[in-house]
Amino acid sequence: MKPKKKSDQERRIILGVETSCDDTSICLLEFNGTPKILSLNSYNQDFLLSKWGGVVPELAARSHVKAIPPLLEVCFREAQIGPDDVTEVAVTTHPGLMGSLLTGINLAKTFAMIKELPIVPVNHLFAHLEAIHLTEKVSYPYLGLLVSGGHTAFWWVKGPNEMEVLGTTLDDAAGEAFDKGGKLLGVGYPAGKIIDELAKDGNNKKYDFPISYLRDRPGKMSYSGLKTALRVKLAKMSKEEIQENLHDLCASYQEAIVQTLRVKAEEIIEKILQLKVRDFETPIVIGGGVACNSRLKTIMQERFKNVHVVNPLYCTDNAGMVANWASRVPELAVSFPECLGLDAQSRFVEKK
Numbered sequence: 218m219k220p221k222k223k224s225d226q227e228r229r230i231i232l233g234v235e236t237s238c239d240d241t242s243i244c245l246l247e248f249n250g251t252p253k254i255l256s257l258n259s260y261n262q263d264f265l266l267s268k269w270g271g272v273v274p275e276l277a278a279r280s281h282v283k284a285i286p287p288l289l290e291v292c293f294r295e296a297q298i299g300p301d302d303v304t305e306v307a308v309t310t311h312p313g314l315m316g317s318l319l320t321g322i323n324l325a326k327t328f329a330m331i332k333e334l335p336i337v338p339v340n341h342l343f344a345h346l347e348a349i350h351l352t353e354k355v356s357y358p359y360l361g362l363l364v365s366g367g368h369t370a371f372w373w374v375k376g377p378n379e380m381e382v383l384g385t386t387l388d389d390a391a392g393e394a395f396d397k398g399g400k401l402l403g404v405g406y407p408a409g410k411i412i413d414e415l416a417k418d419g420n421n422k423k424y425d426f427p428i429s430y431l432r433d434r435p436g437k438m439s440y441s442g443l444k445t446a447l448r449v450k451l452a453k454m455s456k457e458e459i460q461e462n463l464h465d466l467c468a469s470y471q472e473a474i475v476q477t478l479r480v481k482a483e484e485i486i487e488k489i490l491q492l493k494v495r496d497f498e499t500p501i502v503i504g505g506g507v508a509c510n511s512r513l514k515t516i517m518q519e520r521f522k523n524v525h526v527v528n529p530l531y532c533t534d535n536a537g538m539v540a541n542w543a544s545r546v547p548e549l550a551v552s553f554p555e556c557l558g559l560d561a562q563s564r565f566v567e568k569k
């Protein structure tokens with residue numbers, strides 16, 4: 218066999234698989250020093266899940282099984298490469314819904330078994346933040362704000378796999394606050410994007426929604442009171458009144474979610490990192506589905522100096538961020554056949 222050229226050895230082709238919750242996503246990414254997405258295709262279950270007003274784990278897992286084969290086929294066709302070109306597989310192994318994660322892991326293992334390839338087990342949360350590198354150069358350390366449907370947390374990020382939690386929500390995530398609020402407002406699911414759009418023509422000062430400062434618990438956030446405040450407010454309004462004021466309600470409710478994140482970012486910088494906000498030039502990276510929110514981007518960029526928001530293409534769950542994260546941590550690749558023993562983990566367990 219001819220020895221491989223150096224350039225061939227450095228060129229990695231990563232098959233990325235994301236099925237941690239309700240999005241099925243496959244990606245082929247080429248890594249040659251920098252990441253390049255060759256193809257990325259996702260199947261979104263929003264249509265199916267809007268009927269239930271949220272994620273139904275059993276339905277989500279079954280839907281992944283159906284969505285994977287066509288997505289794989291389209292990805293290889295678009296990337297104009299074949300399965301033999303793939304050098305490794307990357308799959309979200311944690312955290313997420315067990316049934317959903319296992320579907321993706323089984324695909325990864327099947328592919329790895331046929332082609333005798335290593336698998337990189339991917340931390341979904343880290344992948345969300347590190348997706349920033351798909352479009353921008355950001356140096357470490359940075360302050361990461363992960364805002365998604367299932368998580369809301371601030372991290373001190375020293376490297377792709379070196380993240381320390383600085384603060385989290387005690388109850389609902391920011392995305393959940395959008396989705397549950399949207400359900401009360403009757404605007405559809407998932408509600409984040411819809412509320413964002415409706416809020417653009419609304420007055421964000423019309424209604425007073427509470428911000429949970431939790432001043433004695435720096436970095437800690439809470440959104441359950443906000444949701445209750447919306448429920449109480451809506452109960453006092455007629456259907457017509459709600460419809461007439463829908464834009465203002467959305468803008469005011471969204472403002473409370475977003476301002477909470479701004480307040481907590483300030484608090485973390487001042488109380489936990491013991492730095493002055495005005496001197497804080499460390500990059501702040503915002504990732505996860507709620508990072509698509511236009512008001513959040515505006516508020517954070519107005520208040521802080523060095524804010525980077527993940528490109529909306531890679532904010533909600535997608536395999537591009539999964540393959541990208543794997544490209545940054547080659548040391549975590551589990552070689553074949555040991556990789557066939559990889560398992561899913563529903564919760565994220567922080568490194569000791």
Ligand code: ADP
Pocket residue numbers: 238239364365366367368391392393395396407408409410411413505506507508509510511532533534
């Ligand atoms: P998870 O990984 O927890 O499933 P994602 O990262 O896929 O979550 O993000 C989905 C969440 O992002 C949903 O809660 C959705 O409402 C929210 N979202 C998407 N776009 C926007 C937006 N423009 N504004 C606010 N929230 C948004």
Ligand code: MG
Pocket residue numbers: 341345365366505506533534
């Ligand atoms: Mg996610």
